[in-house]
Amino acid sequence: MVDFDVLKQAIESQGYVAEEELATTLYLALQLNKPILVEGAPGVGKTEIAKVLANAFGHELVRLQCYEGLDETKALYEWNYQRQLIRIQLAKEASGCLDEEDLFSSKYLLERPLLKAIRSEQRCVLLIDEIDKTDEEFEAFLFEVLSDFQVSIPEMGTVVARQVPIVILTSNGERSLSDGLKRRCVYLYIDYPTIDKELAIIRKKVPEAQETLVFEVVRAMHYLRSQMELRKKPAIAETIDWVKALILLGANDLQAVDVERTLSVILKNREDIELFKQSVGTQSLLEYAKQLAQA
Amino acid sequence: MATITNIEQEFAGFIQVLRHLGLKIGTSETIDALKAVSIVGMLERKRLRAALRATLVKDRDSYQIFNRAFETYFVDPETRKQHFLEQLEQEQQDQELLAQVREELSEENLGMELELSEEQARTYAKLSEEDKQKILKFLSNRTEGNEVVSPDKLLETIVKQQINYWKRQMELQAEQDKQPEHPYTPMGDEELDALLDHISKTYQPEDRLMEKDFKQIQEEELDNFAHVLYRLTRKWVTRISRRYKMSKRKQLLDVRKTVRKNIGFGGALFALRYKSKRISKPRLVLLCDMSGSMTTYAQFVLMFVYGLASVVKDIDSFIFAEHAVLVTHLLRQKQGFRQTLAAIVNQGEQVGQGTNLGRSLEEVLGRINLNSETTFILLSDGKTMGEQRSSKLLQELSQQCKRTIWLNPVAKAKWQEIPLCALVDGSKVISYECNTLRHLDIMLSKEAKLFY
Numbered sequence: 001m002v003d004f005d006v007l008k009q010a011i012e013s014q015g016y017v018a019e020e021e022l023a024t025t026l027y028l029a030l031q032l033n034k035p036i037l038v039e040g041a042p043g044v045g046k047t048e049i050a051k052v053l054a055n056a057f058g059h060e061l062v063r064l065q066c067y068e069g070l071d072e073t074k075a076l077y078e079w080n081y082q083r084q085l086i087r088i089q090l091a092k093e094a095s096g097c098l099d100e101e102d103l104f105s106s107k108y109l110l111e112r113p114l115l116k117a118i119r120s121e122q123r124c125v126l127l128i129d130e131i132d133k134t135d136e137e138f139e140a141f142l143f144e145v146l147s148d149f150q151v152s153i154p155e156m157g158t159v160v161a162r163q164v165p166i167v168i169l170t171s172n173g174e175r176s177l178s179d180g181l182k183r184r185c186v187y188l189y190i191d192y193p194t195i196d197k198e199l200a201i202i203r204k205k206v207p208e209a210q211e212t213l214v215f216e217v218v219r220a221m222h223y224l225r226s227q228m229e230l231r232k233k234p235a236i237a238e239t240i241d242w243v244k245a246l247i248l249l250g251a252n253d254l255q256a257v258d259v260e261r262t263l264s265v266i267l268k269n270r271e272d273i274e275l276f277k278q279s280v281g282t283q284s285l286l287e288y289a290k291q292l293a294q295a
Numbered sequence: 296m297a298t299i300t301n302i303e304q305e306f307a308g309f310i311q312v313l314r315h316l317g318l319k320i321g322t323s324e325t326i327d328a329l330k331a332v333s334i335v336g337m338l339e340r341k342r343l344r345a346a347l348r349a350t351l352v353k354d355r356d357s358y359q360i361f362n363r364a365f366e367t368y369f370v371d372p373e374t375r376k377q378h379f380l381e382q383l384e385q386e387q388q389d390q391e392l393l394a395q396v397r398e399e400l401s402e403e404n405l406g407m408e409l410e411l412s413e414e415q416a417r418t419y420a421k422l423s424e425e426d427k428q429k430i431l432k433f434l435s436n437r438t439e440g441n442e443v444v445s446p447d448k449l450l451e452t453i454v455k456q457q458i459n460y461w462k463r464q465m466e467l468q469a470e471q472d473k474q475p476e477h478p479y480t481p482m483g484d485e486e487l488d489a490l491l492d493h494i495s496k497t498y499q500p501e502d503r504l505m506e507k508d509f510k511q512i513q514e515e516e517l518d519n520f521a522h523v524l525y526r527l528t529r530k531w532v533t534r535i536s537r538r539y540k541m542s543k544r545k546q547l548l549d550v551r552k553t554v555r556k557n558i559g560f561g562g563a564l565f566a567l568r569y570k571s572k573r574i575s576k577p578r579l580v581l582l583c584d585m586s587g588s589m590t591t592y593a594q595f596v597l598m599f600v601y602g603l604a605s606v607v608k609d610i611d612s613f614i615f616a617e618h619a620v621l622v623t624h625l626l627r628q629k630q631g632f633r634q635t636l637a638a639i640v641n642q643g644e645q646v647g648q649g650t651n652l653g654r655s656l657e658e659v660l661g662r663i664n665l666n667s668e669t670t671f672i673l674l675s676d677g678k679t680m681g682e683q684r685s686s687k688l689l690q691e692l693s694q695q696c697k698r699t700i701w702l703n704p705v706a707k708a709k710w711q712e713i714p715l716c717a718l719v720d721g722s723k724v725i726s727y728e729c730n731t732l733r734h735l736d737i738m739l740s741k742e743a744k745l746f747y
Contacts, residue, residue, distance in 0.1 A: 027335075176354075
C-alpha cells in the first residue's frame with residue numbers, strides 16, 4: 001500500500017505536475033485496486049500519467065494502443081495459424097500422431113498486450129490508450145479484464161492475473177463510453193491547465209527557456225483557448241512544442257515574426273489558422289501576451 | 296456509534312441528492328465512494344470532494360453539477376436550514392398572494408363569481424396596478440340594470456383570456472431573462488427538496504452556450520454556436536461510422552472459405568480467407584419546419600440542417616411550411632455556412648408561412664423511398680393544421696423507417712397544449728424536447744446506437 005505523500009512526490013520526481021485532486025484520484029485508484037479512466041482533450045497529459053506511474057514505481061509499461069477495428073485477436077491473444085498449419089503438414093508428412101492439445105498450447109499462442117499484462121510475473125502498468133477509438137463490442141470484451149483482472153481463453157481456460165496490474169484507460173472524448181465501462185473505473189477528467197499549472201509544467205519540461213518567453217507563451221495559449229472557438233484547441237503538448245520551437249529560432253520573448261513562422265506548431269488545421277488570422281491576428285495576440293506579462 | 300450513523304446518513308442523503316439531480320449512481324459506485332471516503336477521511340474538504348467525485352461522477356458534464364451539489368450539501372446545519380427556511384418563506388408569500396387575489400376577486404367585491412385557476416391568479420397578482428384596475432373596472436361596468444340577461448360567464452371568459460394573454464407575455468419576457476436551471480426530480484423531503492431547488496437555481500454551467508435556448512442565441516454568438524453544433528454532430532457521426540465502416544485491419548479467419556479454397560492443394564492450407572463485416576450504411580431524411588411559428592428557431596433549424604449535412608453523406612434534407620422543399624443540392628455545394636443559409640432562405644417562399652405538416656409529409660413520401668435502413672428526423676413545434684392527417688402520416692412513416700424521431704423545440708411541459716403531440720404519443724414516433732445544445736447532445740447520445 002503506497003502512502004499519499006510518497007505517491008505525490010514520486011509523480012513529481014518524474015516531472016509531472018499533479019495538483020491535489022489528480023494525485024488523490026490516482027491514490028484512490030491504487031488503494032481501491034480499480035482501473036482509472038482518464039478523459040480529456042488531446043495533449044493534456046493523459047498518456048503521460050501511465051508513463052510517470054510506471055517510471056515512478058519501476059514497473060514495466062504495457063501499452064495497448066486502441067484503433068478503429070481493434071479486436072480480441074490484436075488486444076488479447078491470437079493463435080499462430082501459420083505455425084499450426086505447418087505443424088499439421090509436418091505431422092501429416094511424417095505420418096505422425098498429433099493431439100489437438102499440442103496445437104493449442106503456449107507455443108502457438110501469440111500473446112498480445114492484455115494477456116501479457118495479466119500473465120506478467122511482476123506488477124506492471126497496463127495502458128489502454130484512446131479507448132474511445134474502439135467500438136462497443138470491444139468495450140464489453142474489456143469488462144472481464146477490468147472487473148476481475150482475468151481473461152477467458154476457450155482453448156486454455158481462465159487466466160487470472162498473477163499480479164493485479166495498474167490499469168489506466170485514456171479517452172479523448174470523441175464518443176461517449178458505455179456505462180458498464182465507466183462503472184468499473186475511477187474517473188478523472190483532465191482539463192486544460194490553469195496559467196500557474198502551465199507555467200510550472202513548462203519550467204519543468206523546458207528548463208532552458210527564458211522566463212519572459214515562458215510567461216508570454218503561456219498567456220498567448222490561454223488567450224487562444226478562451227477567446228477562440230477552435231476546431232482543435234492547443235493543449236499543453238503544443239505549448240511545450242511551441243516553446244522548444246521558439247528556442248530553436250533563438251527567441252527570448254514572443255515576436256511577431258516568430259509567431260507567424262511557428263503558427264502551425266500550435267494550430268493544427270487550416271480552418272483554425274484562417275480563423276486566427278481573420279479574427280485575432282498576430283499583433284492582438286502579442287499585445288495580450290505582453291500586456292499581461294508586464295502586469 | 297451515533298456519530299457513524301450520522302455520517303452514513305449524511306452520505307446516503309448526498310447520494311440521493313445527486314441521483315435526483317440526474318446523475319446515474321448505482322450500488323457499486325456508492326460502495327466505492329464509501330471505501331474512498333474511509334481512505335481519505337472527511338476532515339479535508341478538498342480531498343473529500345476529490346474522493347467522491349472520482350467514484351461517483353463518470354463524465355465531465357456532471358462535474359459542474361456535482362461541485363454545486365457538494366458545496367451546497369456539505370455545509371453547516373445552520374446554512375442548510377437557512378435554504379429550507381427561505382423556500383418555506385417563498386411558499387408562504389405565494390399563498391398569501393393567492394389569498395389576496397381571491398379576496399380581491401371574490402363575489403362579495405365583484406358582485407359576480409369569477410373562478411380563476413392558481414396559475415391565472417398568480418398572473419393576475421403580477422400585473423401592474425393599472426392593468427388590475429382595468430380588469431376591475433371592466434367587470435364593474437358589466438350590464439347594470441339588466442336583470443334578465445346575465446353576461447357573467449361571458450365576462451369571466453373574457454377576463455381569463457386577457458389574463459392568459461398577459462401570462463404569455465410575461466413568460467416570453469421571463470425566457471429572455473432566464474438563467475439556465477438544472478432540472479431535478481423532487482425527493483418528497485421538504486428540507487432536501489429546498490436544497491435541490493437551491494442547487495438548481497445557483498448552478499452556473501461553464502459552457503452557457505450548451506444550456507441556452509436556441510431562440511436566445513445572439514448574433515455575436517452564432518459563430519461559436521455553429522462550431523459547437525458541428526462538434527456535437529461530428530461526435531455522433533464518428534460513432535455511427537465506427538459501426539458501419541469495416542476497418543481493413545479487422546480480420547477474422549473464415550474457416551469454411553479457407554477449407555474450400557484449399558481443397559485444390561490436397562488439404563494443405565496455403566491460402567487463408569478472412570471474414571468481412573456486413574456494412575450497412577445509415578440513411579437520414581431530415582424534414583425541418585420553417586413556418587411562422589418556428590421563426591424564432593429559424594437560425595438553429597438551418598444550422599442543424601447544415602451541420603448534419605456536412606458530416607453525414609447519405610442524407611436528404613427538406614424544409615417545409617405549407618409545402619416541402621428539397622434543399623439537399625444546396626447543402627452539397629459546400630459554399631460555406633452563411634452563403635448556404637442565405638441560399639436556403641431564398642429558395643422558397645416557405646419561410647415564415649403557415650404550417651401544413653400533413654401535406655409536406657405526403658410530398659416527401661412521394662419524392663423519396665423510405666425503407667428499414669432509413670432514419671427520419673422531424674424538427675418542428677408540431678403547431679400544424681390537420682393534426683389528424685399529420686399524425687396518421689407520421690405513424691405510417693414510422694412503420695416504414697428504422698427510426699422516426701421528432702425534435703420539438705417547445706418545452707416538454709407544454710406539449711399537452713399541442714394536439715399533434717398527444718396524437719403521436721405512444722406510437723413508434725420518438726419525441727425529444729430540443730431547444731438547447733444540451734438537449735441535442737442527449738438525444739444524439741441516446742439515438743446514436745440505434746442508427747446501426
